[in-house]
Amino acid sequence: MRHFVVVGSGPAGFYTAEALGKAYGEAARIDILDRYPVPYGLIRFGVAPDHQSLKAVSKRYDKVAESAGVDFIGNVCIGRDVSAGELLELYDAVILAIGAPHDRKLGIPGEDLPGVIGSAAFVGWYNGHPDFADLGPPLGGTHAAVIGNGNVALDVARILSKTAHEFEGSDIVGHALEALDNSAIKTITILGRRGPHQIAMTPKELGELGHLDATSPVVEAKDFPPLEADDALEPGQRKSVTILREFAARAPDPAKPKHMVFDFFAKPLSIDGDGKVERIVVERTELDETGAARGTGERYEVPASLVVSCIGYSTPPVEGVAYDERGGKFLNDSGKITDRLYAVGWARRGPTGTIGTNRPDGYEVADRIASEMPPGSSGDRGGAKGLKLLLESRGVMPTDYDDWRKIEETEVGRARPGSPREKFVRHEEWLETLGR
Ligand SMILES: Cc1cc2nc3c(=O)[nH]c(=O)nc-3n(C[C@H](O)[C@H](O)[C@H](O)COP(=O)(O)OP(=O)(O)OC[C@H]3O[C@@H](n4cnc5c(N)ncnc54)[C@H](O)[C@@H]3O)c2cc1C
Numbered sequence: 001m002r003h004f005v006v007v008g009s010g011p012a013g014f015y016t017a018e019a020l021g022k023a024y025g026e027a028a029r030i031d032i033l034d035r036y037p038v039p040y041g042l043i044r045f046g047v048a049p050d051h052q053s054l055k056a057v058s059k060r061y062d063k064v065a066e067s068a069g070v071d072f073i074g075n076v077c078i079g080r081d082v083s084a085g086e087l088l089e090l091y092d093a094v095i096l097a098i099g100a101p102h103d104r105k106l107g108i109p110g111e112d113l114p115g116v117i118g119s120a121a122f123v124g125w126y127n128g129h130p131d132f133a134d135l136g137p138p139l140g141g142t143h144a145a146v147i148g149n150g151n152v153a154l155d156v157a158r159i160l161s162k163t164a165h166e167f168e169g170s171d172i173v174g175h176a177l178e179a180l181d182n183s184a185i186k187t188i189t190i191l192g193r194r195g196p197h198q199i200a201m202t203p204k205e206l207g208e209l210g211h212l213d214a215t216s217p218v219v220e221a222k223d224f225p226p227l228e229a230d231d232a233l234e235p236g237q238r239k240s241v242t243i244l245r246e247f248a249a250r251a252p253d254p255a256k257p258k259h260m261v262f263d264f265f266a267k268p269l270s271i272d273g274d275g276k277v278e279r280i281v282v283e284r285t286e287l288d289e290t291g292a293a294r295g296t297g298e299r300y301e302v303p304a305s306l307v308v309s310c311i312g313y314s315t316p317p318v319e320g321v322a323y324d325e326r327g328g329k330f331l332n333d334s335g336k337i338t339d340r341l342y343a344v345g346w347a348r349r350g351p352t353g354t355i356g357t358n359r360p361d362g363y364e365v366a367d368r369i370a371s372e373m374p375p376g377s378s379g380d381r382g383g384a385k386g387l388k389l390l391l392e393s394r395g396v397m398p399t400d401y402d403d404w405r406k407i408e409e410t411e412v413g414r415a416r417p418g419s420p421r422e423k424f425v426r427h428e429e430w431l432e433t434l435g436r
Contacts, residue, residue, distance in 0.1 A: 002029070004030045021070060098318070
């Protein structure tokens with residue numbers, strides 16, 4: 001019998017466990033560890049609450065967790081409760097799937113002013129992440145700015161734009177719904193350093209902006225290259241750019257009080273304000289011959305009492321594990337970090353790709369493990385038994401899949417009408433539900 005441990009229960013962790021299960025059948029036991037008693041990583045804490053159909057992918061992960069050779073072990077944090085070295089002593093292979101939960105810094109003056117928030121924190125706040133329950137983003141001003149030109153920036157801008165009615169059917173947490181319903185924000189400016197051809201926004205997410213109840217997208221026709229230039233774009237990107245062109249051709253709907261303004265060729269230089277954010281100083285850019293943004297020297301100010309930066313994430317280093325500082329992920333060669341130690345998902349590749357991208361990624365690493373380690377005996381490695389003894393000696397109380405089910409049932413039972421669940425937003429609430 002082989003013993004494997006996958007650390008992290010997001011998409012990458014689950015696809016890897018699924019693939020290991022297929023590769024080894026009854027010849028392996030697979031433990032999926034997570035720092036929280038609730039699984040699924042960014043499916044729960046990242047993917048937008050008004051995109052419920054995407055969150056349904058967790059049903060597939062449920063099947064993996066319920067399969068015979070797999071156990072979910074929650075409430076255990078690598079680096080705090082157990083080290084990578086200790087897991088390597090207990091298991092044949094350790095697969096790190098801890099994602100990239102830290103916001104990348106903007107690296108400009110003023111980014112630490114109150115009211116400047118990273119997207120991990122802001123998104124975590126409206127999705128019930130326990131670390132951000134008390135974030136209290138300032139929503140009392142009329143202007144907000146979102147920095148970045150990817151889908152996370154779009155999620156944040158859309159959530160700031162929607163009416164309470166538009167959150168029906170979502171699992172946005174009650175505290176965020178109430179705060180957003182009372183928000184005074186009327187203008188949300190999305191700042192991108194380059195132009196419409198360089199966005200990393202997908203057509204479905206952009207298309208939604210044309211159907212918001214109270215918000216008009218505002219795009220400037222002058223920001224586009226000539227129409228023929230779109231022919232060179234890959235089809236998905238061309239679709240996105242076409243949607244932006246349609247927005248540019250439309251006047252804002254006078255019946256809609258809010259505006260989502262796409263400010264292209266805009267590089268934030270600094271964030272200013274008296275004790276809290278009041279404005280962003282921006283430099284107009286143009287594309288140089290390599291396609292990079294080059295400052296033109298023209299400066300202007302964008303008012304904002306809330307700034308959300310959506311410029312990417314990094315994986316935190318784990319003691320004893322090789323780390324790529326520049327890439328903000330574990331140093332690895334096609335998923336292999338060192339003998340018997342692997343990385344998958346965002347911890348392997350960095351924060352790019354969709355949920356589905358993590359599937360081939362996890363399968364590739366599982367295949368590699370299977371080819372390097374044929375079915376056989378773990379020798380005296382203790383697997384889950386040994387881990388539980390170690391955790392017990394440290395006073396750490398792991399949770400299991402049945403505990404998660406209990407939390408989920410309680411959340412579903414607390415749901416407001418029209419919502420699939422009302423999530424708990426604090427770690428203690430999870431543990432109280434379990435009688436701990
Ligand atoms: C805001 C946002 C919105 C997104 N929306 C979409 C979308 O609409 N569609 C789409 O296809 N993709 C979307 N994505 C991308 C998608 O979420 C990722 O591709 C995917 O979640 C990455 O999977 P992962 O398993 O590598 O990381 P994660 O999902 O982050 O999972 C990591 C897991 O590791 C656990 N963990 C972290 N540290 C430790 C530790 N020290 N010890 C133990 N466990 C730990 C975490 O609790 C978590 O469960 C979105 C991403 C973000 C940030």
